[in-house]
Amino acid sequence: QVRLQESGPGLVEASQTLSLTCNVSGGSIRRGDYHWSWIRQPPGQGLEWIGYTHYSGSGNYNPSLRSRATVSLDTSKSQFSLQLTSVTAADSAVYYCASLVVIDGSFGWFDPWGQGTLVTVS
Amino acid sequence: EIVLTQSPGTLSLSPGERATVSCRASPTLINRNFLAWYQQKPGQAPRLLIYGASNRATGIPDRFSGSGSGTDFTLTISRLEPEDFAVYYCQQYSSSVVYTFGQGTKLEIK
Numbered sequence: 001q002v003r004l005q006e007s008g009p010g011l012v013e014a015s016q017t018l019s020l021t022c023n024v025s026g027g028s029i030r031r032g033d034y035h036w037s038w039i040r041q042p043p044g045q046g047l048e049w050i051g052y053t054h055y056s057g058s059g060n061y062n063p064s065l066r067s068r069a070t071v072s073l074d075t076s077k078s079q080f081s082l083q084l085t086s087v088t089a090a091d092s093a094v095y096y097c098a099s100l101v102v103i104d105g106s107f108g109w110f111d112p113w114g115q116g117t118l119v120t121v122s
Numbered sequence: 123e124i125v126l127t128q129s130p131g132t133l134s135l136s137p138g139e140r141a142t143v144s145c146r147a148s149p150t151l152i153n154r155n156f157l158a159w160y161q162q163k164p165g166q167a168p169r170l171l172i173y174g175a176s177n178r179a180t181g182i183p184d185r186f187s188g189s190g191s192g193t194d195f196t197l198t199i200s201r202l203e204p205e206d207f208a209v210y211y212c213q214q215y216s217s218s219v220v221y222t223f224g225q226g227t228k229l230e231i232k
Contacts (some may be wrong), residue, residue, distance in 0.1 A: 046211070046225045107215050109158035109170055111173075116167050
């Protein structure tokens with residue numbers, strides 16, 4: 001069973017780059033039916049999908065964040081990462097890594113999720 | 123972008139009662155049943171409950187059920203257990219341009 005665990009700094013200065021890593025265990029990061037994703041949740045608010053990457057090199061981003069977000073994969077470490085540039089207070093949120101499931105060639109739901117990590121932009 | 127609107131925003135019920143949460147998609151989902159439901163408890167990540175509008179995820183009790191197609195979807199909890207009080211989100215995956223979530227429904231103890 002795949003398990004995900006986020007890590008990274010909990011505090012980032014405004015205008016700097018937010019960098020987070022998600023460790024994948026219990027399964028291969030090269031599995032074709034998982035696209036490795038990031039989702040965020042500002043305190044007390046709803047969920048926003050950020051983007052995903054796949055070991056094949058494909059990826060996609062929320063248009064609202066495309067210019068600032070990069071999701072990348074390190075297969076040697078079984079990790080994937082998020083970089084979000086030029087952050088502001090509006091980027092303060094709990095950031096979750098999650099697997100976007102692909103079924104019969106179609107993208108699906110997010111499962112499993114990491115526990116989440118709070119990032120505050122000061 | 124597909125907007126998902128959940129209702130009600132807050133639902134106050136007692137254990138043993140039936141809960142019904144609605145999710146409306148605009149525009150209609152082209153892939154009519156590409157909708158999932160999640161449960162989120164305080165301080166925890168969302169947990170997948172339902173996919174394909176009506177399929178329970180692994181390990182989800184059968185008191186949880188989903189229905190609907192196209193525009194209107196419903197999550198029903200037949201008999202509330204104390205551990206069911208949480209926030210519930212719907213999510214569409216019909217559009218791969220951007221995956222969107224509803225704003226959430228808080229199910230609280232009356």
